[in-house]
Structure formats: C-alpha cells, structure tokens
Amino acid sequence: MTSITHGHAERPTDLCIVGAGYVGLTAAACFADLGHRVRCLEASPARLGLLRRGVVPIFEPGLDELVARNVAAGRLSFTDDVHEAMAEASIVFMCVGTPPRADGTPDLGQLACAARDVVTSTGRDLILVNKSTVPPGTGEALELLSEEHAAPGQRISVVSNPEFLRESRAVEDFFHPDRIVVGAEDAETGRRVAELYEMGTPVVLSDRRGAELVKYASNVFLAIKISFANEIAGLCERLGTDATPVLRGVGLDSRIGTQFLSQGPGYGGSCLPKDLSGLLAVGEAVGYEAPLAAAAEATNARARRSVIDRLETALGGLNGARIGVLGLAFKPGTDDTRDSPAVDLVRLLVERGAIVHAQDPLASPVTIPAARVDEPLEAARDADALVVATGWPEYAALDPEIVGRAMARRIIFDAVNALPSQAWRDAGFTVYGVGRGAPTSFHPVVWAPIEWALRSGAVAAAAPAVAGA
Numbered sequence: 001m002t003s004i005t006h007g008h009a010e011r012p013t014d015l016c017i018v019g020a021g022y023v024g025l026t027a028a029a030c031f032a033d034l035g036h037r038v039r040c041l042e043a044s045p046a047r048l049g050l051l052r053r054g055v056v057p058i059f060e061p062g063l064d065e066l067v068a069r070n071v072a073a074g075r076l077s078f079t080d081d082v083h084e085a086m087a088e089a090s091i092v093f094m095c096v097g098t099p100p101r102a103d104g105t106p107d108l109g110q111l112a113c114a115a116r117d118v119v120t121s122t123g124r125d126l127i128l129v130n131k132s133t134v135p136p137g138t139g140e141a142l143e144l145l146s147e148e149h150a151a152p153g154q155r156i157s158v159v160s161n162p163e164f165l166r167e168s169r170a171v172e173d174f175f176h177p178d179r180i181v182v183g184a185e186d187a188e189t190g191r192r193v194a195e196l197y198e199m200g201t202p203v204v205l206s207d208r209r210g211a212e213l214v215k216y217a218s219n220v221f222l223a224i225k226i227s228f229a230n231e232i233a234g235l236c237e238r239l240g241t242d243a244t245p246v247l248r249g250v251g252l253d254s255r256i257g258t259q260f261l262s263q264g265p266g267y268g269g270s271c272l273p274k275d276l277s278g279l280l281a282v283g284e285a286v287g288y289e290a291p292l293a294a295a296a297e298a299t300n301a302r303a304r305r306s307v308i309d310r311l312e313t314a315l316g317g318l319n320g321a322r323i324g325v326l327g328l329a330f331k332p333g334t335d336d337t338r339d340s341p342a343v344d345l346v347r348l349l350v351e352r353g354a355i356v357h358a359q360d361p362l363a364s365p366v367t368i369p370a371a372r373v374d375e376p377l378e379a380a381r382d383a384d385a386l387v388v389a390t391g392w393p394e395y396a397a398l399d400p401e402i403v404g405r406a407m408a409r410r411i412i413f414d415a416v417n418a419l420p421s422q423a424w425r426d427a428g429f430t431v432y433g434v435g436r437g438a439p440t441s442f443h444p445v446v447w448a449p450i451e452w453a454l455r456s457g458a459v460a461a462a463a464p465a466v467a468g469a
C-alpha cells in the first residue's frame with residue numbers, strides 16, 4: 001500500500017475530477033499523489049460534507065491516508081462549485097455514475113449534466129476525459145453536446161479512458177494497473193492523457209469507440225468466466241464431485257487462469273451486471289446478437305436460484321423458516337451492496353416465505369425485506385439454517401460449536417465457499433455448498449453406452465489387435 005508520496009509528475013497538470021465516488025475519489029487522490037493539482041467536483045451534499053471534514057465517504061483500503069496527505073499538501077481539494085473546480089483545469093475527468101435503467105440500458109443523465117456544466121463554466125479549450133463506463137458511441141454524443149454548449153472558438157476534445165479498478169483494491173489498482181486504455185480521435189490528445197499516469201504501464205491507444213468497447217468487453221468476459229464456472233459447478237453437483245479442485249485444475253492452465261473461475265451465487269456489484277446488459281443493448285442497437293453474453297446472464301440468474309432451491313429442498317420448505325444470512329456486500333473488503341448477490345439471496349428467501357435476519361460487518365445501508373442485525377450470532381439465533389452470502393474472513397473464523405448452540409437446526413449453506421467445511425461437519429452441521437452435492441444417477445440412456453464402451457474396451461484388451469494393423 002502507498003505510504004510515500006508518488007509525486008513525480010514531470011509535468012504537473014491542473015485537473016478537475018467530476019464525481020467523488022469509488023472511481024473519482026480514487027483517481028483524484030492518486031493523481032494528486034502523482035504530483036498533479038486536483039480539484040474534485042462533487043454534487044452530493046452528504047459526500048461533500050464528509051470530505052470537507054476529512055472523512056472519506058466510501059471504504060477503500062489506503063484511500064483515507066492518501067486523501068489526507070494530498071489535501072494537507074495542497075494538491076487536492078473538494079467543491080460543489082463548478083467554476084471553482086474548473087478555475088485552472090484544462091483536463092477534466094468525468095467519473096459520474098452510469099447506473100442501469102429498468103430496461104438494462106445505462107442512464108447517461110449524470111454524464112450529460114456534468115459535461116454541460118463543465119463546458120459552460122469556462123471559455124478555455126478543454127480535454128474532456130470520460131472514465132465512466134458507457135456504451136461505444138457515447139464519446140461522439142458527448143462531443144456534440146459539448147459543441148452545443150461551447151463558447152465561440154472554444155475547442156473541446158473528448159477522450160475515452162475507461163477505468164478498470166476493483167473495489168476493495170482501488171488504490172492498488174490505480175498505481176499498478178494491467179494497462180491504461182486511451183481512446184481519442186486525435187493521437188496527440190490521447191498521448192497527453194496517457195502521459196498523466198507516468199507509471200510505465202502498457203498503454204493501449206485506440207479510437208474512442210474502441211476504448212469504450214474495451215471496458216464493456218472486459219467486464220462481459222469476466223461475467224462469462226464466472227457463469228462458465230457456475231455451469232461446471234452445477235454439473236459437479238450432479239456428478240457428486242467437488243467443483244473447487246475441478247475449477248482449479250482448469251484454471252491452472254495458463255491459457256485460462258484461475259481468477260474469476262470459481263463457483264458461487266453468481267456475479268454482482270455495480271459493474272458486471274450493468275455492463276453486460278449495456279453490451280446486449282448496444283448489440284441490439286446495431287442489429288447484432290451476442291448469444292454468449294445473453295447466456296452468461298441467464299446462467300447467473302440460475303446460480304442465485306439454485307442456492308435457494310437447494311436450501312428449500314434441504315429444509316423441506318422455506319415458508320416460515322427462520323434463516324440467518326451472513327453478508328450483504330457484493331464481495332468481501334467493500335461496503336458496496338449495488339447488485340449484490342447476497343442482497344438478491346435475501347430477497348429470494350423472503351419471496352419464498354422465509355423470515356430472514358441478515359448481518360454484514362461493513363455493508364452500507366441497503367433496503368432489504370429483512371431485519372439487519374449487528375453480529376453473526378444474532379443472525380444465527382433460533383435459525384433453521386445459515387447462509388454465508390459474502391466471503392468475509394470473519395465468517396471463516398466463527399466457532400461452529402458456538403454458532404450451532406444458537407441455532408434451531410445445524411444446517412449451513414456456504415454459497416461462497418468461505419468456510420472450513422470439515423470443521424463445521426465435525427460440529428454436527430450439514431454443510432451445503434455450490435458445486436458440491438449428492439450425485440444424481442445417470443439416465444439409463446446415457447449410462448448404457450458408457451457401460452457398453454467399457455465392456456467392448458475390455459473385450460478388445462483381452463484380444464489385442466495384430467501389431468501394425
């Protein structure tokens with residue numbers, strides 16, 4: 001993690017960052033740490049109020065220290081006044097939300113408003129860099145919108161610079177990215193943006209639509225990988241074999257890779273589901289089908305349902321059952337609950353009549369049709385079953401005996417493979433997990449040819465073919 005200032009920018013630049021969320025606040029603090037002078041524009045009074053009091057409103061390891069250090073050094077400040085934010089800047093990074101609408105397409109309203117405000121706040125030439133995740137083609141639309149609002153003679157160059165950080169590792173990812181992608185219609189402007197990073201990371205330069213597509217395509221690939229893992233895990237359950245070594249055996253092939261190749265309740269978070277439906281919408285807009293992406297979405301929904309179906313079978317029904325859910329954040333290490341699989345599991349349980357008590361050590365407030373309790377043991381109290389829905393390390397450290405004593409029945413569904421399952425079995429628990437199950441008997445139509453093939457193999461082995469035949 002960052003303990004010394006990275007400040008080495010050969011050409012310190014005045015930047016404006018619009019939006020102080022996971023992406024914007026991280027970029028603002030990290031660019032300031034590289035030596036640039038950064039003013040961050042934030043519209044939410046609640047977030048801005050906290051930042052002005054020196055409190056970082058989101059949880060990201062190392063971010064609070066980085067913000068404090070750069071505010072103290074005078075390289076980083078926060079405001080809701082666009083004129084103040086734009087006072088010196090010639091390069092502006094747009095880091096506002098692009099949440100999904102009901103039909104799956106992204107809502108670009110925040111981006112349009114922010115671009116209009118930024119352009120009308122100054123008559124200077126600007127490089128408008130979009131970091132928000134958007135459908136390919138958005139850069140052109142932003143350019144048209146900017147031209148509409150520009151002062152006479154003002155030149156606005158719109159550049160795409162998608163962000164790939166992972167929540168819970170945002171600062172680390174900013175300073176050590178796999179690649180920096182910059183899409184510009186004019187190569188010189190693209191290079192100027194890439195140079196701001198000065199980190200010796202591979203830079204991919206493309207046109208704007210290409211850069212916008214890199215972000216969508218990367219997230220869709222990750223979603224497909226997770227859904228593939230869940231598809232194989234479902235097969236493992238029916239074959240009665242454990243998916244964990246199977247997927248590890250697959251992933252250790254260096255052409256495949258182990259990351260994002262594990263079974264669970266499916267992907268979630270603020271990016272993968274949104275970007276996958278965004279890609280499907282783009283495909284539809286240009287008359288192109290994306291069947292792999294569509295299948296990943298369907299498999300993801302099945303992964304959620306499968307956890308609940310199996311628990312329902314294990315309990316002999318969920319109506320009136322008392323279930324403790326451990327976890328609400330979409331993954332461990334973050335407070336983010338947007339599109340969280342854990343929250344979906346709570347909703348599905350309640351839809352089937354369960355009474356749910358949910359707990360999470362860090363998750364931000366979220367609307368759930370269930371009671372939220374402070375401690376894991378409160379969630380376990382009198383429960384017919386526990387569901388581990390987020391892989392927080394503290395759940396793996398729970399004492400199964402103490403938890404078991406609090407519960408009505410010793411049943412646990414570890415949906416994220418977080419627990420040392422043998423220790424829980426030793427404490428008398430029936431432990432369920434994704435990708436682990438009792439074998440299903442082979443359908444006779446399938447089994448007969450396998451048996452036949454083995455028998456005929458045995459006959460062939462008994463009478464080996466003549467050499468050279």
Ligand SMILES: NC(=O)c1ccc[n+]([C@@H]2O[C@H](COP(=O)([O-])OP(=O)(O)OC[C@H]3O[C@@H](n4cnc5c(N)ncnc54)[C@H](O)[C@@H]3O)[C@@H](O)[C@H]2O)c1
Pocket residue numbers: 018019020021022023024041042043044047095096097098110111113114117131132133134163164165166167270271
């Ligand atoms: N969160 C991630 O892990 C991640 C990773 C890569 C890319 N992205 C993409 O980056 C974008 C931002 O994501 P996020 O998670 O940081 O969102 P976020 O909701 O946490 O932050 C967006 C911020 O922008 C502010 N804002 C909105 N309109 C504004 C305006 N006109 N002026 C000033 N501030 C304004 C909001 O108040 C909010 O604080 C999205 O497009 C997202 O898809 C996110």
